[in-house]
Amino acid sequence: MSKRKSGVPTLSDVAEAAGVSLATASKALNGRGDVAAATRARVESAAFELRFTPNPLARGLLASRSGTVGLLTNDLEGRFVLPILAGAEDALGAGSVNVFLCDAQGYAVREQHHLRALLSRRVDGIIVVGSRTDARRSLGQELSVPVVYVYSPSDDDRDLSLTPDNLTGGQLAIEHLVSCGRKRIAYIAGDQSYRAATDRWEGAQAALRAADLELVGAPMYSEWSEHWGRDAAATLLERYPEIDAIFCASDQLARGAIDTARELGRRVPEDLAIIGYDNWLPLAANSRQGLTSIDANLGELGKQAAERIFQAIDGAEIPHGVHHLPVRLVIRGSTIARR
Amino acid sequence: MSKRKSGVPTLSDVAEAAGVSLATASKALNGRGDVAAATRARVESAAFELRFTPNPLARGLLASRSGTVGLLTNDLEGRFVLPILAGAEDALGAGSVNVFLCDAQGYAVREQHHLRALLSRRVDGIIVVGSRTDARRSLGQELSVPVVYVYSPSDDDRDLSLTPDNLTGGQLAIEHLVSCGRKRIAYIAGDQSYRAATDRWEGAQAALRAADLELVGAPMYSEWSEHWGRDAAATLLERYPEIDAIFCASDQLARGAIDTARELGRRVPEDLAIIGYDNWLPLAANSRQGLTSIDANLGELGKQAAERIFQAIDGAEIPHGVHHLPVRLVIRGSTIARR
DNA sequence: CTGTTAGCGCCTTCAC
DNA sequence: GTGAAGGCGCTAACAG
Numbered sequence A, B: 001m002s003k004r005k006s007g008v009p010t011l012s013d014v015a016e017a018a019g020v021s022l023a024t025a026s027k028a029l030n031g032r033g034d035v036a037a038a039t040r041a042r043v044e045s046a047a048f049e050l051r052f053t054p055n056p057l058a059r060g061l062l063a064s065r066s067g068t069v070g071l072l073t074n075d076l077e078g079r080f081v082l083p084i085l086a087g088a089e090d091a092l093g094a095g096s097v098n099v100f101l102c103d104a105q106g107y108a109v110r111e112q113h114h115l116r117a118l119l120s121r122r123v124d125g126i127i128v129v130g131s132r133t134d135a136r137r138s139l140g141q142e143l144s145v146p147v148v149y150v151y152s153p154s155d156d157d158r159d160l161s162l163t164p165d166n167l168t169g170g171q172l173a174i175e176h177l178v179s180c181g182r183k184r185i186a187y188i189a190g191d192q193s194y195r196a197a198t199d200r201w202e203g204a205q206a207a208l209r210a211a212d213l214e215l216v217g218a219p220m221y222s223e224w225s226e227h228w229g230r231d232a233a234a235t236l237l238e239r240y241p242e243i244d245a246i247f248c249a250s251d252q253l254a255r256g257a258i259d260t261a262r263e264l265g266r267r268v269p270e271d272l273a274i275i276g277y278d279n280w281l282p283l284a285a286n287s288r289q290g291l292t293s294i295d296a297n298l299g300e301l302g303k304q305a306a307e308r309i310f311q312a313i314d315g316a317e318i319p320h321g322v323h324h325l326p327v328r329l330v331i332r333g334s335t336i337a338r339r
Numbered sequence C: 001c002t003g004t005t006a007g008c009g010c011c012t013t014c015a016c
Numbered sequence D: 001g002t003g004a005a006g007g008c009g010c011t012a013a014c015a016g
Helices: A011-018 A022-030 A037-050 A056-063 A081-094 A108-120 A166-179 A195-210 A226-239 A251-263 A298-313 B011-018 B022-030 B037-050 B056-062 B081-094 B108-120 B166-179 B195-210 B226-239 B251-263 B298-313
Strands: A068-073 A098-103 A125-129 A147-150 A160-164 A185-189 A245-248 A273-275 A293-295 A321-325 A328-330 B068-073 B098-103 B125-129 B147-150 B160-164 B185-189 B245-248 B273-275 B293-295 B321-325 B328-330
Touching (some): A011 A022, A011 A037, A022 A037, A081 B098, A098 A108, A160 A298, A166 A195, A166 A293, A166 A328, A185 A251, B068 B081, B081 B098, B081 B298, B166 B195, B166 B245, B166 B273, B166 B293, B185 B195, B185 B226, B185 B251, B226 B245, B226 B251, B245 B251, B251 B273, B298 B321
Parallel strands (some): A068 A125, B068 B098
Antiparallel strands (some): A098 B098, B293 B328
């Protein structure tokens, strides 16, 4: 009581209270060595009484593990990183690992700065989260801790990257439209420089070929905005009035397209089925009749990243290469009429 | 070279390389004590060569500062916490402080768990971020580190809370509508159990009184969804066709209301001005003509929280009570016609 | 079964 | 100006 400065109980306080030595207290609490059941109980209750929590700093000093993981992201605003982050936090928080969050805000210098900071804090692993599915520069191979890249894969194949399977996503979208009996399908995407735009298109093409169909018109690329969704849909419907379905590479685009469709007197989904991408709930679930969409299981992506890090910390060989994780179709009222 | 296990250089490596003792190396690098300029230079260059970074774990064990701050939130999915988080990260990241992110996901037990974890990691301060403006339970006064509550204020007035000024927000919204010449104004909000719904209404009332106006109909409360925005607007426009403006307590509600207005043949903003709340860009900026909204400056909120924590760490007396931070009006095409 | 001893990496008196 | 010694809280060898 008298000597403690900060009021935080230490292991010696516990040992003293239980009338045993430091070492015995340690063993008792960690289940190591042979300790008499009675002694162990005494130590445990003393620890409980004093609200003792082992100091991770001291522990980490010895074990050369800090029990922390760094999460390096490039934009906190992006709606992709959040579910990933939540998934990772979930998996990590379950144990006694804490997450250092670092937002580089897209600046390479800031990223380097944060990387150094994380390493000097002796994190046990690093998860790098991007907000585009395009490859990003690797942090390098000489990092002394395991690294996993999520959403944005690393450009170095020796790294492990987890990213959603956009090809299958595009395929699923088209297959669903086809299974709804649609035959005259158009495609609207955002900025063509995004792999998300082209990969989904590639998947879509495969599915179209398999169904012996051809896209109506050319893929419409411009920007990832609701505005473009409106404009592109208007252009398409004017030039190809026979269109009976549109695959939009984002939910925002789809929202815009639905708006236009309604305005031009097309009933959704009866006359025109529209499918989005991302399954971004605020948009997809709130859309008038619900928006069918492709969900990338981002939470799962984050969770798996965290688990890989764990395994690597525990000495497992970390695999490498870009892993494409499964996506799933979420059907709502924009492709199938509600009753 | 031979004895190091993990390859990470320690201070003694530096000392050895510089041909001085441990203590001297420490002093040289930290600018303490009197060290000959030549010696200091030698040590510094050795440290640089070896890429030495002091181990924060060891440092934290001794000093009572860890250079870390805990960020305790209740939902990572919520769109309010993110800008706050970004603001805080920004302010903190500028120095050499790192952020521990903890998501309690709304469970009190998880929150307690994370709180203990943070304290045992010897964080220098804690920022508690909520996603509703309603008061939340205080973490208590006996925490040994400074705590700031953001967005959700603490229910204990001895704590420091930073939350947006919803009253002024409601007021600004009405004043803007009035300044646009509107006189027959209605109000749509979400769940009435949210203070956001009632506080904004209170501010709106004050502004209405000041303008010698009365609300058309009663405030419409139900849920914070786009669906409710559509339904509420439809009900209002049917019962009170003379309405010339609607104040919606969220952007989602406003989006729904705009949809309905257009459907019923009302031109926005000519026949009906609509103002939202939150200035949530994906919705507000992408709406067809742009959505006028109230922005709570969440980034600023987070930044200030971080700064308060800093000050408190530096020994400053931390103020207490709930501080309402200013909000601002963002005018777009839903209240003022574009040319 | 329990206690003593020696560090993990760093910083801070205190002598020299 | 410099170095030797002690200790932060904990765990891992050893002895007893």
